Amino acid sequence: MRYRLAAFVVLLAGAPVAAQDFPAIGSQYIDFGASMASVGQMNNVLGATVRSRAGRPASAQPRSNATASTRYRGSPVVSARVRAQFGDFVAKADPANAGRLRNAVLQQDLLGAWEKHVAVDGLRRGDVADAMAAYWVQNWQIANKVPFASRAQVQAVRGQVSRALAASPAFAKLDDAARQEMAETFMLNFVAQGSAFSDATARRDAGAAARLSDAAAARFRQGMNLDLRRLRLTAAGFSADI
Template structure:
């Protein structure tokens, strides 16, 4: 990651800036199974971070790194986080996102037209590939989403590829142990990933714009919005998380 940028995708779609005015809330998942799996995975991620923090203070035999690696091996054996994309699912997610923007006072028609003219999901994939993430993988979409919100909440301007991949390992292990996720079909995995990607783009563009304009007031609003979003939806205080070589842990 550049030392001058947060984990952002401003180059992906500046046209989505009008959607950023809804930064205090996310475009939500439509399917019950998808939403339920997401809620359970966020809870699992929170529990994993608390456990990692405890291990960091009193390491068990083999240490935290060994535990995370073992968890990652179990996850790889028990869960597939990639999915086969369907154009119909993408069209539905884009339509619902445009409707969401319209319902919150944004330019829904403009967003819809922009998304039809450009493949934002592909451009997002190109952007995050430098950090070892890729399009077509739910774990990578969630990793990018968590990283972005943590960086915004804490005003951290750069992280390393290795740090991103440590969070990726955390997310994969959590998904592999979560029955609600493993029961999802390809369409539901795709919906989950693409909703996370669109939220990522809207939030990152807003924060990048605030930084470019040196708008300290807007930066604080976006930092508080990211913090509030995770506290309300996931019961996680992003400002109380530390990023370590083994991913996120609760600050002691």
């Protein structure tokens, strides 16, 4: 089974907030929630892991025996808060359509759309590793304009994320609410960025697709000092050619 960016055109078709509503958000270099210390820390944890494995064959890569859970118990209160913050973020990114977009974000089940999209690769809600893996793979796809990634590749990245988080003292200190906030931040960014890119490719708008691709590359270069265009996605996960 395949991971497909274009599926968002179907998932959001006919909804008050459609794929074409997100380019202003998807083309930004800065993510929603990028200022959250926990999100930045965990991105850097995984980024350091990927960089440290540059040039090593998969068989030589160290394996962590850590078994710390990356799951969390979800709360509707936390989801409502994150969704409201995302609505504010969307409104600020596109002031001309602020009211309509904010209302649509509050009314539509964007997390449900995320879950339907990633289910084919065995990912699910309630797990930070699943949310983070989907976000990393999709940004890599957008930066490199690669429409498909296999379930095996996505699951390999999920394994990399899980091991990196399990070895992180900062992650171990996070409670359920903090983990949920982090995961749903990754999920909402995924929906906005993937929707914008899938819409641009469906419309064959090469200029918009290029801007969104450059934005994805810039997010990781500026935030994690990692060049997505020099990463390889393999059956063993991400490998850095740096």
